[in-house]
Amino acid sequence: MDKTIFFTPDILSNVELPVEEAQHCIKVLRKKEGDEILLTDGKGFFYDAEIIQANPKHCIVNVLRTIEQPKGWNFNLQIAFAPTKNIDRIEWFAEKATEIGTDRFSPILCQHSERKEIKAQRIEKILVSAMKQSEKALLPQLDEMISFSRFVTQEFDGQKFIAHCYLQEKLSIKEAYKKGDDVLILIGPEGDFSEEEVELAVKNGFQPISLGQSRLRTETAALAACHAIHVLNW
Template identity: 55%
Template sequence: MPDTLFYCPDISRHPQLPIQESQHCVKVLRMREGDKLTVTDGQGFFYECLLAEAHPKHCSVHIQHRISIARNRDFLLQVAFAPTKQMERNEWFVEKAVEIGIDRFIPLLSNYSERRDLKKERLEKIAVSAMKQSQQAFLPGIEEMVQFVKFVTRPFEGRKFIAHCYNLPKKPLAQTYRKGENALILIGPEGDFSEEEIHSAIANGFEPVSLGETRLRTETACLVATHTIHIINNQI
């Protein structure tokens, strides 16, 4: 694997690095024409390239080989979460979850949400950086914020869970999820989901679960859920 991985989503049609990647290539790494570099499109491919033009705003490359990268897991994982008021906490979760392995983030607008809007561009930059740092070929999707009442009616091929802190019937996620299953997990805001939302989710096929005996911050709960799914799937 290369020491540095570059990201260019449209490299197969336009073999030219985006401006931020070009600046890093030329200004930071001081690469020159003829140097070798590896690029991913975030869609499952690595491209072994030669640097054709070392320009700080638009590095062009010659593609020598395209390598298909197999997914290193056989399950899908999506987390729908109510973003916290402090944006850096949302960014922390996205960064760590990409490193661990996730397929999609869905920001939710629920009854008790502290943050009522979200510009996903910043989270996308965090996700790209984490993908490159962990040398992966798949970039997780990040959706626009969606209302809880609309999201819970969406179809999903797999197990659907809603984590909450109410004294209502629920099972530990680690004891109910089974290895190899696709999983969609709902995580609420700091004030949790409302009881009405929990009952609505259950009515739409979501299974109520707990993530432990202590009350967790939203971003911590998101990461615990993500890691729990991976731990179960890594068991021999």
């Protein structure tokens, strides 16, 4: 695939490119009427399209063909994380985890969290950019930030893990994870989960796991967990 990909989430009901994508297409790449471009709706499909109206504010296209792109992995991966004080680190994680392949991101507010809110719109733009850069047609879901106690009581049909640094018996992620299973992994804040949070998670079906011998930053642990699940599914 050698074409620039344009994100058009409503292409099936609206044949006009979003303004930001239209400006990039017409003003930056200098595409003109009659040129073919590649679109994605972020829902698992690519679309070959022809430009009908080359206007940087109102770029109209005609869809020529629809191409379904398999997700590329046969499991669902959800990462729940406590956003760091330095938001750049979490944005970096979100970008890289999207490139590797993640289905859902769930920000959680923990007892030791230093950041109480995030700018979802900014992270969503990063997810879109990473999706296009890695030539994927599936945009990960980004949840609203909720409390840890509320999050761990939600239903999840798959394996549930909590990665923490307390000295207690834990299996490695390699030992605990069953290939092909859907999986949800909890990653704590810079001060780790509280002991009460770990206990609550375990009571709600989360299995404590280790990500290795080193103490990792939040974003490093989250990305390591994401990559490990993909490696274990090869």
